[in-house]
Structures are given as C-alpha cells and as structure tokens.
Amino acid sequence: MNNLVEQIVSWVIVLYGSAVPALFVIFLIGITGLREITRYETGNTFLYKLNPVIKLVLTIVVMTVAATTIWWIGAILTLILLLSYLTLNEGVRKFGYAFFLTLSTILGGTWSIAPYTPLSILQLAFPNVKQFTVIWKFPSYFQVMGYEQQLTLEALIYGLQTAFRVAPVLLSALLFITTTTGSDIFRMFTKIKIPIAITFSVLVGIRMIPRIFELLDTSVKMQYIRGLGYGKPKIISSLLIVYAIFEAIIPTMVYLFRGAKNLAISADTRGFRAYPSRTSLVELKFTKLDYYGLVIIVVLIVLAIVANLLGFGRTIPYVGA
Amino acid sequence: MAFNGIKFDTSVPGMVPWEIVTIYFIVGLAIVFYFARRFGLKSFTTIDLVYIAVGAAFSVVWEFYIGSFIGRFLPSTPFIGVGFWGRMFILLVVAALVRKPGTGILSLLIFNILSDLFFYGFGGEPMYTIYEALTYGLFLDLVIVASRGKLFGIGYKSGNGSSVATRTVVGLAILEGVIIGILFAIPDPIFYLGFFRPLISGAIVNWATIQFDFLAFIPGDVIIGILGALAGQRIAKAVGQ
Numbered sequence: 001m002n003n004l005v006e007q008i009v010s011w012v013i014v015l016y017g018s019a020v021p022a023l024f025v026i027f028l029i030g031i032t033g034l035r036e037i038t039r040y041e042t043g044n045t046f047l048y049k050l051n052p053v054i055k056l057v058l059t060i061v062v063m064t065v066a067a068t069t070i071w072w073i074g075a076i077l078t079l080i081l082l083l084s085y086l087t088l089n090e091g092v093r094k095f096g097y098a099f100f101l102t103l104s105t106i107l108g109g110t111w112s113i114a115p116y117t118p119l120s121i122l123q124l125a126f127p128n129v130k131q132f133t134v135i136w137k138f139p140s141y142f143q144v145m146g147y148e149q150q151l152t153l154e155a156l157i158y159g160l161q162t163a164f165r166v167a168p169v170l171l172s173a174l175l176f177i178t179t180t181t182g183s184d185i186f187r188m189f190t191k192i193k194i195p196i197a198i199t200f201s202v203l204v205g206i207r208m209i210p211r212i213f214e215l216l217d218t219s220v221k222m223q224y225i226r227g228l229g230y231g232k233p234k235i236i237s238s239l240l241i242v243y244a245i246f247e248a249i250i251p252t253m254v255y256l257f258r259g260a261k262n263l264a265i266s267a268d269t270r271g272f273r274a275y276p277s278r279t280s281l282v283e284l285k286f287t288k289l290d291y292y293g294l295v296i297i298v299v300l301i302v303l304a305i306v307a308n309l310l311g312f313g314r315t316i317p318y319v320g321a
Numbered sequence: 322m323a324f325n326g327i328k329f330d331t332s333v334p335g336m337v338p339w340e341i342v343t344i345y346f347i348v349g350l351a352i353v354f355y356f357a358r359r360f361g362l363k364s365f366t367t368i369d370l371v372y373i374a375v376g377a378a379f380s381v382v383w384e385f386y387i388g389s390f391i392g393r394f395l396p397s398t399p400f401i402g403v404g405f406w407g408r409m410f411i412l413l414v415v416a417a418l419v420r421k422p423g424t425g426i427l428s429l430l431i432f433n434i435l436s437d438l439f440f441y442g443f444g445g446e447p448m449y450t451i452y453e454a455l456t457y458g459l460f461l462d463l464v465i466v467a468s469r470g471k472l473f474g475i476g477y478k479s480g481n482g483s484s485v486a487t488r489t490v491v492g493l494a495i496l497e498g499v500i501i502g503i504l505f506a507i508p509d510p511i512f513y514l515g516f517f518r519p520l521i522s523g524a525i526v527n528w529a530t531i532q533f534d535f536l537a538f539i540p541g542d543v544i545i546g547i548l549g550a551l552a553g554q555r556i557a558k559a560v561g562q
Contacts, residue, residue: 022390034386038439060443108390145398173439197362197370198430204374205381205435212382245387250552253411256375257418257560264368272367 010138013151017115021108024100026241031217033097036090037174039210040181043089046292047179051284052188054293055176061297062172065304066165070312073303074164078102081171088178098174102167109163114155115147125158182207187284196273204263208256215255219248333519335526342516349455356423356462365427369419376415377431383407385440399537406541408432409457409505410549413473413498416461417553418560420472425461429454452517456508464501473497473550475557494550502546506538 025034042048047055062081066074082102085095115138122132133153140149148155182203189199223244229237307313365373384404392403416424433450437443464472471477474493479485510531518524 025386025390063441063443104390170440173437173441177439195362197365198427198434200367201370201374201377201427201431202434202438204371205378205431206438208375208378209382209435209439212379213386216382242391249383250556253375253379253414254556254559256379257372257556260368260371260375261560264366264371267367267371 006137007139010136010142013136014115014142014145014147017107017111021104021111024104024107027238028100029097029104031213031220031245033100035210035213035217037094037097037101038177038213040178041089043179045087045089046289047084047087047175048089049287049289050179050293051286051290052176052180052184053191053284054290054297055180056188058293058297058300059169059172059176061300063169065300066168068304068313069307071161071164073307073312074168077168078164078171081168081175084175085171094178098171101174102171105167105170106160106163109166110156110159112159113162114159115151117155117158118148119150122152122154122158126154129154177206184284191284200267200272212252212256215252216245216248219252220244223247333524333526335515335528336519337511337515339516339520342512346451346455349459352459352462353423353426353455356426360422362423362427364421364423365419369421369424372415372418373424373428373431376411376428377435380408380411380432381435381439383411385436399534400541402538402541406545409542409545410552412457412461413501413546413549414553414556416465417473417475417550417557420465420468420470420475422462422466422470424465425458426454427458428461429458448517452508452512456512457505460504460507461501464497464504468493468497473554473557475554490554491551494554495547498546498548498550499543500546501550502543503539505546506535506542509538510534 029037050058062077066077082095082098085091085098088094119132126132132150132155134150135153135156136151138147138149138151143149185206186199186203189202190196194202220241228244229240232240304313384407388404388407392401395401395403412425412428415428430450433446433453437446441449471493474485474490474497477485477490477493514524514531514534515526515528519526
C-alpha cells in the first residue's frame with residue numbers, strides 16, 4: 001500500500017513540476033499573450049525613445065550581470081525589469097503576460113534543474129551544508145528519466161537560483177523587441193555594418209514571430225469551431241489545444257511560405273539589394289535620454305564588478321549562500 | 322580566462338583537446354569562405370532570404386515557446402528532444418525550398434540572432450552561433466552540395482532529362498533524411514558534452530555518456546530527418562518551388 005502511495009505521489013510531483021509551467025503558458029498567457037509580448041506596438045515612454053543600440057547593449061549587460069553575480073541580484077533585476085513593463089503601452093496587460101511568463105520560466109527552470117542535479121554538484125554548490133534535507137524519494141526506475149533518487153531542498157534552491165540567471169535575460173530581450181520598431185532595428189544593424197541580406201532576414205524573422213502566433217491562434221480557433229473536443233469534459237477540451245497546435249503547424253508553415261513570395265516581390269520592386277547598402281531618411285540619434293540609458297548600463301557594470309569584489313560573484317555550479 | 326560571462330576550462334580530464342576542436346572549426350570556416358567566394362550571399366534571391374527568415378522565426382517559436390513546454394510533459398532522456406526535433410524539421414523544410422549551399426549555415430545564423438534577440442540576450446555569443454552554424458548548418462550544406470542542389474530528390478531528373486519515378490524521389494528523400502539524421506546526432510555529444518560543457522562549466526567528461534547519447538540521439542533524429550525530408554518535398558511542391 002505504501003509503495004502504491006509512493007508511486008502515485010512521485011508521479012503527481014513529476015507531472016505537477018512539468019505541467020504547471022506549461023499550463024501557465026497555455027491558459028494564462030495563451031497564444032494571444034505570446035503574440036502581444038513579442039511584437040512592437042507604438043509607445044511614447046522612456047524605453048520606446050531609447051536608441052536601439054543602447055537597448056541592445058543594455059540587454060547584453062543584463063545578461064552579463066545575471067551570469068556573473070549572485071542569484072539575488074538576478075532576482076532584483078527580474079523584479080525591476082518586470083515592473084518596467086508597466087511603463088509600456090497597454091502596460092498592465094503586458095505586465096500580466098510578462099509576470100506569468102516569468103513565473104513559468106522560474107518554475108520551469110527550477111524543475112528542469114532540481115531533480116536532475118547529482119549530489120556531487122550540490123556538494124559543490126552548498127559546501128557549508130553537512131546534511132541535505134530530503135523532501136522526497138523517487139522510485140528507482142525514475143533514473144531512466146534522468147531523475148536523481150532523492151529530491152532535496154538544496155536541489156530546489158539550486159534550481160531556483162539558476163532560474164534567476166535566465167529570467168532577467170528573457171525579460172530584457174522581450175523589452176527590446178516590444179519597444180523597438182523594425183525600421184530602427186534595420187538601421188541599427190546597418191550602422192554596425194551587418195550585410196544587408198542578413199539584416200533583411202533578421203528583420204523578416206522579427207516581424208514573423210508574432211505573425212506565427214497570430215496564425216496558430218486562428219488555426220486553433222478554427223479547429224475548435226469545427227468541433228474539436230465537442231461533447232468532451234471541459235478540462236479535456238481545453239487540453240486539446242496542444243493537439244490543435246500540432247495540427248496547425250504545417251498549414252501555418254505552408255501559408256507563410258506562400259506569402260513569402262509576395263514579400264519578396266514587394267522588396268524587389270522597391271529596389272532591395274540594387275545597391276550594397278541603403279540610405280535612410282531617418283538617422284539614429286543619440287539624445288539626452290540615451291545618456292540616462294548609458295548611466296544605467298555603467299551602474300550595472302559597476303554593480304557586477306563590486307559584487308564580484310565583495311564575494312557576491314558566482315560560477316557554475318553556483319557557489320554561495 | 323573568461324569572456325562574455327563564460328569561464329573557460331581547457332584541462333578537464335577526458336575533454337576533446339582544444340587543438341582538435343580549433344582545427345575542426347578552422348576547416349569549417351575555410352569551407353564557409355569557400356562557399357562565400359564561390360556562391361556568396363548574392364546567390365540567395367530575396368525569396369530565399371524570406372524562406373530562411375520564416376524558417377528561423379518558426380524555429381524560435383517552436384524551440385522557446387511551444388516545443389519547450391510540450392517537452393516538459395515528456396521524460397528527460399537523450400532519446401527525446403522535442404525542441405531540437407522541431408528546429409531540425411523546420412530546417413529541413415527550408416533547405417528543401419532553397420537548396421543552395423550556405424542555406425544551413427545562414428539559417429542557423431539567423432536562428433541564433435533571433436534567439437539572442439528574443440531569449441538569450443547574446444549570452445555565450447559568438448561561441449554558440451559558430452558552434453551551431455559550423456556543425457548542424459555545415460552538415461546540411463554538405464548534403465546539399467553532395468546532392469548537387471537536388472536535395473531530397475527535388476528537381477532530380479534521369480540521365481536523359483526525363484522525370485524519374487516517384488518511388489525513386491521518395492527513396493532519395495528517405496536516404497538523405499537518414500544521412501542528415503545521423504549527422505545531426507554527432508555535434509551535441511562530441512562537441513557539447515566532450516568540449517563546450519567542460520570548457521564552460523568544468524563539467525566531468527564521461528565518454529560512456531557521450532557514446533550512449535550519440536547512439537540514443539540517432540533513432541529520433543533519423544525519424545525526424547525522414548519526416549522533414551518528406552515534408553520538405555511536399556511543402557516545396559505546395560509552395561511551387
């Protein structure tokens with residue numbers, strides 16, 4: 001009987017850890033939410049007005065700071081970046097989507113590390129802990145799935161700390177995308193002398209990502225209209241969205257590839273690649289606001305240096321309190 | 322030594338010697354320069370660039386937003402790689418549409434730039450871009466070159482210029498899909514587990530794991546290789562390429 005309970009609880013833990021982050025994305029963000037936080041919308045606040053080069057450097061610096069300092073600096077950066085979504089156009093809604101995406105990333109990130117981390121790594125990560133706190137013991141056959149036999153509190157903390165390396169980077173990258181026009185990204189790449197063919201492909205890719213979400217959303221809705229999950233319990237019907245997304249992939253791909261011809265013709269008729277470089281009516285300017293952006297970048301770099309000097313830096317595996 | 326948040330370690334026991342990896346990537350770069358000189362970016366028409374961009378965007382959507390969450394419902398084992406399989410499938414479809422040397426490398430380059438813009442924030446770059454473009458991308462390009470631009474049998478004609486039987490074309494697609502599947506199983510165990518992981522995180526190198534992972538990757542990658550090749554054939558026909 002005990003063994004049966006152990007089996008059931010083990011599987012519930014596994015499914016809970018795996019399913020909750022995914023369900024956050026499916027039900028609380030949805031395809032519409034993903035589209036919204038991956039596309040540019042006009043705005044007039046600080047982040048929209050920053051020079052794209054400054055924003056790009058800021059993203060890289062956030063990544064560097066999160067990667068080279070203790071976990072709680074990454075956590076503070078996550079919070080600050082999350083709150084800055086409130087300053088965007090339709091900020092509250094975007095903040096909501098970003099919040100659930102962050103939560104999903106942190107939970108998913110923790111779970112993708114914690115049960116798989118061997119004791120030898122944990123001993124390096126927590127050199128001062130003499131006895132690890134065992135939360136649960138998985139059945140031995142779970143090792144086939146890569147699980148360690150014991151799930152410890154320290155493994156969960158280690159997973160959480162590692163997740164805070166990813167969360168601020170994701171948030172800053174999406175902030176860059178949601179506040180920068182395609183044209184500005186084009187100008188930015190042109191300024192740093194990236195070949196026009198590569199710049200063009202990157203730009204088309206940036207424009208396509210929210211479009212793909214939009215098309216997948218339409219296709220999924222069409223499948224529900226045609227009777228997908230009809231008469232089935234609501235929970236089953238809702239979960240069929242995963243199946244519907246699978247079904248939508250090839251038609252969406254074909255639709256986009258067919259549409260590619262129109263885009264190519266449109267670009268060619270405007271003289272695309274007639275000359276090795278393009279001139280622009282609008283020049284990227286360095287304004288007063290960009291100096292503020294520059295100050296933020298410098299502060300972050302100084303913060304990383306000071307943190308490392310004070311012993312709040314870290315390597316992989318993370319060593320610290 | 323450290324760069325861009327990565328601390329390098331080149332003396333982990335069992336690690337692939339850095340000299341061998343450097344020689345591989347120098348040879349890879351030489352091939353890229355050869356492609357660039359012989360064909361260049363100019364060989365790609367605007368529509369080719371759009372196909373590559375759409376494929377890269379689709380790969381980002383799959384790998385970071387859809388596939389990664391679906392993958393959480395499945396056991397973590399080297400036999401299953403939902404995120405990677407999706408990217409591989411899409412890459413093969415794009416290769417079927419473009420069929421020019423350089424398609425693989427350029428696709429991986431655009432995918433990596435988009436991944437950095439949307440997700441990674443340029444962490445670990447340019448190392449990951451070089452690694453992916455000169456392994457997966459290069460392997461795909463070598464298959465394109467070997468097929469003389471008739472990848473997956475698309476546009477393949479018999480000696481006298483007449484069309485060949487559907488069975489032959491499907492057979493060619495399956496054969497090339499199998500070859501690509503096996504090739505795509507190589508980089509992660511050899512280069513990542515054997516070199517980049519110990520280089521970045523000082524991870525222990527276990528050659529039994531490397532051998533096991535290589536063998537475990539093959540079945541899934543081969544199946545996706547075949548499916549991607551056949552889907553590529555169909556989509557190329559549907560799109561009129």
